[in-house]
Amino acid sequence: MNTNYDLKRIALLLRADWMEYRKGYLLSMGVLFLVWMLGLFFEYRGGHLIPVGGGFWSIGMMIVFILFCQHAGRKMHRSKGIYLLLPASKEEKYTALLLEALAYFVGFQILFWGGILIWKPFMPVHFYPAGNANGSEAGTIFLSALLFLSYMSFRKHAFLIVVGGMTAFAFVFVFAVLVLSELIHLTDAIYYMSYLPDTLLFLGDCYTPVMVISALVTMYVAYLKLKEKEER
Amino acid sequence: MIELINLNLGYRTRKPVLREINLEIRPGIIYGLLGKNGEGKTTLLNIISGQLFPDEGSCRTLDHVPGRREALFLQKVFLLPEEVQLPDVTALAYIRMYAPFYPSFSDGILKDCVESFGIDLSASLRRMSLGQKKKVAIALALSVRTPLLLMDEPTNGLDIPSKSTFRKLLASSLGEERTVIISTHQVRDLESLIDAAIILDDKEIIFNRTLEEISGKLDFRLVSEDEEAFYREASPAGMAGVTVNRTDVRSTVSLELLFNAAICAKNEMKQMFND
Structure with missing residues (x-):
């Protein structure tokens, strides 16, 4: 009998978390639902105040993911003697956390499709949320991995650190491109300009694999962080 | 255990x-x-x-x-x-x-x-x-x-x-x-x-004994100025100290005095309890 994996203990972990975090969970889901209902109302009135359909789905999923990262980060950064010593194995604790991630995801799906179900009778027959297949999935995956790593690494201001880091990176990148363009212009413009578009095209082609690989590397670093927290 | x-x-x-x-x-x-x-x-x-x-x-x-x-x-x-x-x-x-x-x-x-x-x-x-x-x-x-x-x-x-x-x-x-x-x-x-x-x-454990063992070997009482003691300190009642227990009578262990004695006379205490 595997004494290190017991469904009853997983249920106890989920129950304890529900008792502690339910207020925050219900509040955040409630706010998301209200925003969604408001969005659908404006869609019905033809106001288009917020991006409806795929836009809301993407933004909502990102918000839900950040909420989950906050939740996981709170548990990881708890002082010693509380979470680590709770009588359940590592496997049980990870399973409980995974189920909680599912609860965030499913909760959002329920409010999203529930909202559509409520408003559908009032909408035109062809009303469906817009799709979001615009090729930015790889970037989103990388950003999600980066957010997860940040929440696992920093006790406070994890979101601001990622946003700040990304903004700083964007500034440096744009600045570097501008300086490079200027240098090219001053030196041998014709020679370099004939090569630069190809380079940019190549970088564009590499975007998806680079983002996916970066996301995988980031997730591996997050795993190492979790391992370190577990040991020390 | x-x-x-x-x-x-x-x-x-x-x-x-x-x-x-x-x-x-x-x-x-x-x-x-x-x-x-x-x-x-x-x-x-x-x-x-x-x-x-x-x-x-x-x-x-x-x-x-x-x-x-x-x-x-x-x-x-x-x-x-x-x-x-x-x-x-x-x-x-x-x-x-x-x-x-x-x-x-x-x-x-x-x-x-x-x-x-x-x-x-x-x-x-x-x-x-x-x-x-x-x-x-x-x-x-x-x-x-x-x-x-x-x-x-x-x-x-x-x-x-x-x-x-x-x-x-x-x-x-x-x-x-x-x-x-x-x-x-x-x-x-x-x-x-x-x-x-x-x-x-x-960073080391210098002492691990039960109070029964301690009171069998050490005496916690008021001591005089010239008396040999592992540790002594002024108290309202006089000079409180830790000495070797040479009798069968067991005194109440004062953890504070014991701690100070164990720190101040580390080697002597170790030797006595190991004998």
């Missing part, structure tokens, strides 16, 4: 926190873990409970390797940290959250703790003072009835009547197989409870 062999631990600076620790803890005894600030008392409790892994040497607690943190092991150990961080729920919800994890949890002991400490179970933990929070945490620690209970400065934050209540509750919740290790600076708060003293100094 607990066995630490040649255990070493250092943090990233490579400065040792614990050095060559050899320790055997027997069941059914209340140990007082004494030491100056930063000597590694909390670290030792964290190793025993499986939160820290030693760099060298081994640690076995209740026939488990604590670092593996198996669920069955964690059901047998409870650590009450010095600074309790409680969730934003009521005291009753807090107990309901964690009690089911411990098969040995006793409603009777919890009821005693709640009544004796005067805990308001419906009150929110967030609105409680440090002392009130500590009482709730102690109530859970005692009522889970784990074979091993580790307490880090349990009386910190408690008022004077609550310290006395804590002593009574701890004494009444003990069984023959329950071992308690209390790390403390407030030796006077717990003097009447402790059965054995472990003293940490300079």
Whole structure:
């Protein structure tokens, strides 16, 4: 009998978390639902105040993911003697956390499709949320991995650190491109300009694999962080 | 019960926190873990409970390797940290959250703790003072009835009547197989409870004896100026000191004097207890 994996203990972990975090969970889901209902109302009135359909789905999923990262980060950064010593194995604790991630995801799906179900009778027959297949999935995956790593690494201001880091990176990148363009212009413009578009095209082609690989590397670093927290 | 062999631990600076620790803890005894600030008392409790892994040497607690943190092991150990961080729920919800994890949890002991400490179970933990929070945490620690209970400065934050209540509750919740290790600076708060003293100094364990063994070999009394003593200090009644016990009469062990004697006359004390 595997004494290190017991469904009853997983249920106890989920129950304890529900008792502690339910207020925050219900509040955040409630706010998301209200925003969604408001969005659908404006869609019905033809106001288009917020991006409806795929836009809301993407933004909502990102918000839900950040909420989950906050939740996981709170548990990881708890002082010693509380979470680590709770009588359940590592496997049980990870399973409980995974189920909680599912609860965030499913909760959002329920409010999203529930909202559509409520408003559908009032909408035109062809009303469906817009799709979001615009090729930015790889970037989103990388950003999600980066957010997860940040929440696992920093006790406070994890979101601001990622946003700040990304903004700083964007500034440096744009600045570097501008300086490079200027240098090219001053030196041998014709020679370099004939090569630069190809380079940019190549970088564009590499975007998806680079983002996916970066996301995988980031997730591996997050795993190492979790391992370190577990040991020390 | 607990066995630490040649255990070493250092943090990233490579400065040792614990050095060559050899320790055997027997069941059914209340140990007082004494030491100056930063000597590694909390670290030792964290190793025993499986939160820290030693760099060298081994640690076995209740026939488990604590670092593996198996669920069955964690059901047998409870650590009450010095600074309790409680969730934003009521005291009753807090107990309901964690009690089911411990098969040995006793409603009777919890009821005693709640009544004796005067805990308001419906009150929110967030609105409680440090002392009130500590009482709730102690109530859970005692009522889970784990074979091993580790307490880090349990009386910190408690008022004077609550310290006395804590002593009574701890004494009444003990069984023959329950071992308690209390790390403390407030030796006077717990003097009447402790059965054995472990003293940490300079990252090493320099002393681990029961009070019975101590009182058989050492005498705690008022001493004269010219009398030979391991340690002496002025007290309102005269010069209190620790000397060799050359009679069959056993004096009451003063943990404070014992601690100072063990630090000041480390080698002499070691030699005497090893003979």
